[in-house]
Amino acid sequence: MRLSKYFVPTLKEVPNDAVVISHILMLRTGMVRMLSAGIYSFLPLGYKVMRKVSEIIREEMDAIDGQEFHLPALNPKEIWEETGRVAAFGDTMFHLKNREYVLAPTHEEIMTYHARNVVKSYKDMPQIWYQIQTKFRNESRPRSGVIRGRQFLMKDAYSFDTSWEGLDKSYELHDSAYRKIFDRCGLKYFVVGASSGAMGGTGSEEFMVKSAAGEDTVAYCESCGYAANVEVAASRIDSVERDADSKTIYEISTPNVHSIDELCEFLKIDEIQCAKSRIYIHDEKPVLILMLGNDEVNETKLEKVLGGNVRPAHPEELKDISGADAGSIGPVGFSGRIIADNRLKNANNMFSGANKNDYHIGGIDFQRDIPTVEYADFRTVKSGEGCPRCEKHLEVFPAIELGHIFKLGTKYSDSMGALFTDEKAKSTQ
Numbered sequence: 001m002r003l004s005k006y007f008v009p010t011l012k013e014v015p016n017d018a019v020v021i022s023h024i025l026m027l028r029t030g031m032v033r034m035l036s037a038g039i040y041s042f043l044p045l046g047y048k049v050m051r052k053v054s055e056i057i058r059e060e061m062d063a064i065d066g067q068e069f070h071l072p073a074l075n076p077k078e079i080w081e082e083t084g085r086v087a088a089f090g091d092t093m094f095h096l097k098n099r100e101y102v103l104a105p106t107h108e109e110i111m112t113y114h115a116r117n118v119v120k121s122y123k124d125m126p127q128i129w130y131q132i133q134t135k136f137r138n139e140s141r142p143r144s145g146v147i148r149g150r151q152f153l154m155k156d157a158y159s160f161d162t163s164w165e166g167l168d169k170s171y172e173l174h175d176s177a178y179r180k181i182f183d184r185c186g187l188k189y190f191v192v193g194a195s196s197g198a199m200g201g202t203g204s205e206e207f208m209v210k211s212a213a214g215e216d217t218v219a220y221c222e223s224c225g226y227a228a229n230v231e232v233a234a235s236r237i238d239s240v241e242r243d244a245d246s247k248t249i250y251e252i253s254t255p256n257v258h259s260i261d262e263l264c265e266f267l268k269i270d271e272i273q274c275a276k277s278r279i280y281i282h283d284e285k286p287v288l289i290l291m292l293g294n295d296e297v298n299e300t301k302l303e304k305v306l307g308g309n310v311r312p313a314h315p316e317e318l319k320d321i322s323g324a325d326a327g328s329i330g331p332v333g334f335s336g337r338i339i340a341d342n343r344l345k346n347a348n349n350m351f352s353g354a355n356k357n358d359y360h361i362g363g364i365d366f367q368r369d370i371p372t373v374e375y376a377d378f379r380t381v382k383s384g385e386g387c388p389r390c391e392k393h394l395e396v397f398p399a400i401e402l403g404h405i406f407k408l409g410t411k412y413s414d415s416m417g418a419l420f421t422d423e424k425a426k427s428t429q
C-alpha cells in the first residue's frame with residue numbers, strides 16, 4: 001500500500017499525558033491511541049510492529065519444539081480456585097459481574113487443566129506449550145504507556161516434564177530461545193539471577209533492559225554480566241581500616257548537630273570516621289543498626305538478616321529506647337541487640353551518638369566498647385563500587401523486565417492434581 005493511503009496519524013506536539021519516551025514516541029508516530037487508563041488501541045503501524053515481534057517469538061519457540069495454543073481469556077473462576085490464586089491475585093484480577101468468570105492475568109491454571117486431562121503417561125512428555133495472547137490485570141496505577149497496562153499481549157510458555165532433570169533441560173531451552181529472541185529484536189539485555197553454572201540452580205531468571213522508564217533498579221557489571229536487583233545486590237567495597245592505636249573514649253558537646261554531614265563539618269572529620277545509628281523494632285524488641293558514614297540501610301537485606309517482623313522505630317519511641325532523639329543515638333551503653341554493617345567490622349577511633357541529646361562520643365573501639373556487636377551486609381550498593389564477581393565496577397540504573405523464566409516445580413500439578421503414570425506404572429506428579 002502507498003504511504004499516502006496508510007493510516008498513520010502522527011502528532012507534532014508531545015501529548016500532555018505522556019511522560020516516558022516510548023509512550024511519547026508511540027503516540028507521536030501514530031502507533032497507538034489510549035482508549036482508557038492502561039488500555040490502548042494498536043493502530044495499523046503499531047499492530048504491524050506487534051505482529052513482527054510476535055513472529056520472531058513464534059519462530060524461536062517453535063525451534064525448541066514449542067507448540068502454540070490459543071487459550072480463552074475468559075476463564076471459569078472455579079479453575080482458579082483450585083490453586084488459591086483468586087485470593088492471591090486479589091483486586092489485580094478482573095472479575096465479571098456474575099462472579100462465575102474472571103479475565104485471565106496469566107494461564108498456569110488453564111494449561112495445567114489441559115495437561116491433567118490429556119497428558120496421562122510419561123510417554124506423553126516432555127511438552128512445551130506456549131501462546132501469544134491478551135492478558136488482563138487490573139493495575140491500580142497503569143502508567144508508562146504500554147509498559148504497564150490493564151490489557152496487554154504476552155507470550156507465555158509452560159513445560160511439562162517427568163523429572164527435575166527434565167525441568168532443567170526445558171529451562172535451558174527457554175533460556176536459549178529468549179536470548180535469541182532478544183538478540184533478534186536488537187535489545188541490549190542482561191540477565192538477573194543467572195547462575196554462573198550451566199544448569200542454573202537459581203530457579204528464576206529475569207531478562208532486563210536498561211531504561212529510564214524501568215520500575216526496577218538493578219546493579220550491573222558490563223564486564224562479567226553480574227546483575228542483581230539493588231534490593232539484594234552486593235558489591236566489593238573497602239571496610240574501615242583499624243588504626244594501630246585505640247584512643248580512649250570521650251564525650252563531645254555537639255549542639256544542633258543531627259546528621260553525619262553536620263557532625264563532619266562540626267568536628268572537621270571525614271564521614272568514614274562516623275557510625276550512623278538507626279533503630280528498628282524487630283518482633284517488638286529494639287535493634288540498633290550501625291552504618292558507616294552516610295551509607296543507607298537496605299531494608300530488604302535487614303529483613304532477610306532479622307526475619308520476623310521489622311519496622312523502623314517511630315521518632316517518638318526513640319527517647320524511651322535509647323535516651324536520645326534521632327541524631328544523638330549511638331552504640332555505647334545501648335541496651336539491646338546491635339548489628340553493624342560489614343564495613344564497620346572491628347573499627348576503632350569512631351564517632352557516634354552518645355544516647356544523650358546534643359552529645360556525641362569519640363574514640364569508639366568496636367571490639368572494646370561494643371563487645372556484643374554483630375555484623376552483616378546492610379548496604380545498598382551504589383554506582384562505581386566494585387563488582388562482587390570480578391575486578392571491574394558496578395553501574396546502578398533503572399530497568400524494564402522483558403521476560404522471566406521460573407522453575408515452578410510441582411506447584412501447579414500438585415494443587416490441581418495433574419498426575420501421570422511413570423515407567424514403574426504408578427501415579428506421580
Ligand SMILES: [Zn+2]
Binds near residue numbers: 221224388
Ligand atoms: Zn563483574
